[in-house]
Amino acid sequence: MTNRPGGRSARVRAVVLEATYAELVRCGYLGMTVENVADRAGVHKTTVYRRWGTVDVLIADALDSSRDVEWPAPDTGSLEGDLIAIATEVVDVFTDPARSAVPEAVVTAALQSSRARQAKKDFYASRHAQAAVVVTRAIQRGELAADTDAVELIRFTCAPLYYRIFITGEPIDHAAAERAARAALVAARAGLLAAAPNA
Template sequence: MTTRPGGRSARVRAAVLDATYAELVERGYLGLTVENVAARAGVHKTTVYRRWATIDLLIADALDSSRDTGWPAPDTGSVEGDLIAIADEIVTVFADPARRAVPEAVVTAALHSGRARQAKRDFYAARHDQAAAVVRRAVQRDELPPGTDAVELIRLTCAPLYYRIFITGEPVDHATAERSARAALAAARAGLLRTWDATGPVSSPSRTAVDRLR
């Protein structure tokens, strides 16, 4: 299929990828078929097969298209406020059954498909890098030590929430989000997330830094 930005090819791709998400949510990975995706998108199945030879390629492209969507990092005026806002957004998404259906379906698909797994990894790597802007900004404002690993701080902020959502099934709320963000921030302020300092690379947290958290 010839790609013409803004033309029929772009419209067909958007319709097919939207249909892929809808089918994934409705039927799950094991029930996903090219025929059903094509029918929902309003195109012939040969159109889908021509560009996406397999279901895995469809899912991967759908995730890739989501990764390319702009996501504005919060700017509340403080790194604490920014991290809480990021954590709160996760809570907001998963509190809404309609919005949580897509990420839950994608996680399930990644358990069965290597391509979906890699696409999911790439998606979150891109999102973490976008969110890390709030940490880099905080370092420039002297809110955090120089050398703080920006992406790792984002991971630490989000990880307890995803653990509750996907592993234990425990509920999450604003208090959970706030606690997660503040715990991650405390580790960063103590220097536990520094990758380098004035003497060079940091291989492991100092005992003094660890003691500050006790």
């Protein structure tokens, strides 16, 4: 069967992957089954088995499809403003139960499935690369040294927030987002985030 954009195959994939996320949130990785995903999607289970086969493949494909969605990087006119916007988005997602349920479930699944772990790694690598454009623009404006590791600065901006979310369970808010962004920027301006010579 030819996969036509917008055709039946694309529609089936869309509803199945949406059902995958919903089932992952509802019952977690260990409670998920291909049959439950098929039931929620309204698709015959043989269709799901034939195309995906296992829960691991379903989760990986769901993450891959999310990775392919273009994410618009902020453009506030300054690097500080852009980094704060990126950090604030993390806070906004993870303080909204409706929006945080999927990423939290994905992180949990990645602890139990090597395939989900790789898909999560690929997703965040893509998102970091998209976000790094704000650093590249800042370098072009002369705000930072040319050897600044753009992706590392994005990691430094978000890391304190993810530490609170997934490790300590401490609350996060917009003040925490601003603090994380400004601390990362101080480190970058001090030359602490220079790219390795052969990077």
